[in-house]
Amino acid sequence: NWTNSAIIDEQVAAIREQVGDRRVLCALSGGVDSSVAAALVHRAVGDQLTCVFVDHGLLRAGEAEQVEKDYAQLTGIDVRTVDVAEQFITALKGVTDPEEKRKIIGREFIRTFEAAARGIAEEQGIDFLVQGTLYPDVVESGGGTGTANIKSHHNVGGLPDDLQFALVEPLRTLFKDEVRAIGLELGLPEAMVWRHPFPGPGLGIRIVGEVTKERLDLLKAADAIARAELTAAGLDRSVWQFPVVLLADVRSVGVQGDGRTYGHPVVLRPVSSEDAMTADWSRLPYELLARISTRITNEVADINRVVLDVTSKPPGTIEWE
Numbered sequence: 360n361w362t363n364s365a366i367i368d369e370q371v372a373a374i375r376e377q378v379g380d381r382r383v384l385c386a387l388s389g390g391v392d393s394s395v396a397a398a399l400v401h402r403a404v405g406d407q408l409t410c411v412f413v414d415h416g417l418l419r420a421g422e423a424e425q426v427e428k429d430y431a432q433l434t435g436i437d438v439r440t441v442d443v444a445e446q447f448i449t450a451l452k453g454v455t456d457p458e459e460k461r462k463i464i465g466r467e468f469i470r471t472f473e474a475a476a477r478g479i480a481e482e483q484g485i486d487f488l489v490q491g492t493l494y495p496d497v498v499e500s501g502g503g504t505g506t507a508n509i510k511s512h513h514n515v516g517g518l519p520d521d522l523q524f525a526l527v528e529p530l531r532t533l534f535k536d537e538v539r540a541i542g543l544e545l546g547l548p549e550a551m552v553w554r555h556p557f558p559g560p561g562l563g564i565r566i567v568g569e570v571t572k573e574r575l576d577l578l579k580a581a582d583a584i585a586r587a588e589l590t591a592a593g594l595d596r597s598v599w600q601f602p603v604v605l606l607a608d609v610r611s612v613g614v615q616g617d618g619r620t621y622g623h624p625v626v627l628r629p630v631s632s633e634d635a636m637t638a639d640w641s642r643l644p645y646e647l648l649a650r651i652s653t654r655i656t657n658e659v660a661d662i663n664r665v666v667l668d669v670t671s672k673p674p675g676t677i678e679w680e
């Protein structure tokens with residue numbers, strides 16, 4: 360596509376001009392924006408770019424592998440994964456309040472990224488930080504620079520003074536659909552480029568109740584089924600997001616085979632939206648909902664009930680926490 364390759368050429372030239380022969384750091388989240396931004400920077404300055412991927416264990420099944428393996432292999436980018444899943448579980452132990460969870464996850468994330476960034480800066484010297492800021496973010500923040508996605512994603516404060524780098528923002532003039540088109544043109548996988556929006560605190564705010572390793576595994580299994588069936592039905596792009604929520608502190612009685620079960624419910628929360636400010640519950644086909652329900656209750660031990668959230672936003676938010 361001519362338009363997309365023209366945009367890529369233009370951004371690549373601008374990045375080379377800005378960066379010269381200096382070094383660049385980027386935090387990958389697994390999301391569309393940081394993936395495309397990093398791929399663009401890599402196209403421009405190659406191995407002057409180093410990426411950090413904080414694997415906090417709160418992404419969905421397969422997503423960390425997608426970043427670490429598929430994306431890194433495909434692009435050739437030096438991706439340094441920091442595996443802190445256990446650290447996050449420990450920090451979240453006993454915590455049930457949604458805001459408290461967000462604070463803890465944001466804080467741990469920034470700490471982890473900071474330590475990694477400091478290490479890399481000492482090793483090779485870093486001059487720039489890549490941010491996947493889009494045009495609508497620029498407009499929303501009044502046109503100023505420095506609206507770091509890393510922080511807004513987690514609603515926390517910025518990095519310390521000694522880690523203040525000049526920003527490289529190759530998506531600053533682009534809208535989401537352009538970013539997707541460019542991502543495809545750069546050869547990124549469709550699943551990554553069309554990934555639904557996903558909250559910074561990840562599955563941590565899709566478990567109502569305390570976050571534990573066991574509960575995360577349950578939710579990841581149920582979520583993977585819902586996602587796979589949505590994709591198989593060809594309806595990925597008909598919904599804005601499709602959160603699956605584990606009601607970890609709720610149990611209900613069920614029956615399976617000859618036995619009584621006493622398991623947890625999951626909530627399906629497919630929504631349609633333009634900008635996440637307002638949303639409506641998606642009218643997914645009954646057949647699809649039935650398949651998801653049957654598969655989850657058959658395949659995920661301990662989940663014996665699947666319910667559908669039919670609340671619009673407002674009054675309900677998209678996420679449950």
Ligand code: XMP
Pocket residue numbers: 461511512513514556557558559560600635636672675676677678679680
């Ligand atoms: P709510 O639940 O408020 O969500 O209707 C609106 C949109 O924002 C996403 N979301 C977040 N994104 N950090 C993020 O980057 C967060 O802490 C966060 N909380 C919610 C949510 O998935 C939806 O797209």
